[in-house]
């Protein structure tokens with residue numbers, strides 16, 4: 105399988121802090137790649153460079169043959185890059201369905217408070233989108249019954265799955281998940297992992313994820329990149345990374 109994303113020498117600093125130093129990594133198409141590492145290792149910064157939220161000071165990124173770092177962030181979304189956030193970033197006053205529809209209007213997300221998001225598409229398009237969301241997204245994620253409920257008050261696990269739903273409605277090629285398992289009890293983690301796998305099977309998506317939950321990460325991932333103090337200290341398959349002495353010292357040993 106070919107690489108969908110290749111990073112080389114990515115460097116990012118904030119004043120005196122070196123968040124990323126010369127980070128090189130690749131993400132193989134149709135695989136799950138996990139980025140792990142202790143707090144402050146640079147995982148979210150790396151996501152922010154890929155999605156265009158931060159601008160790298162040095163380095164290159166190629167995505168599907170394109171120079172990613174030269175591509176504006178809204179164009180990256182159109183190229184099929186979708187992400188979720190570490191902290192839940194849903195509209196609590198809107199329904200499950202409305203939140204997912206916002207995800208479908210990637211270009212308008214910069215302008216989320218605009219009512220035109222809902223008035224924009226013609227009625228026929230709107231109905232087709234709703235049907236697609238019902239079949240492609242809500243059903244496999246087990247969210248069909250709560251489709252019209254407001255997000256506020258939904259259990260945490262359902263809100264995390266809704267974030268995945270909102271990213272998936274774009275039919276992304278590269279799905280970036282920032283701590284999808286955080287704060288979940290084991291049954292919810294299993295449901296989330298199953299949902300990610302099912303989208304990979306049916307949608308052919310490539311997944312890049314960050315999480316602290318070693319068991320969940322190891323159970324789902326084909327490839328693991330370990331960051332510490334902004335540097336890649338190990339990369340490889342799950343078995344190799346588990347055995348790596350620097351990883352054990354930096355991360356697994358401390359877990």
Ligand SMILES: Nc1ncnc2c1ncn2[C@@H]1O[C@H](COP(=O)(O)OP(=O)(O)OP(=O)(O)O)[C@@H](O)[C@H]1O
Pocket residue numbers: 118121122123141142143144145146147148149150190
């Ligand atoms: N906007 C910013 N301004 C200043 N420093 C930042 C900014 N974003 C990240 N950093 C710093 O860069 C370093 C890497 O942070 P980052 O959030 O990428 O780590 P992380 O591995 O995602 O950590 P965590 O597991 O705690 O989320 C940290 O020292 C952090 O304080």
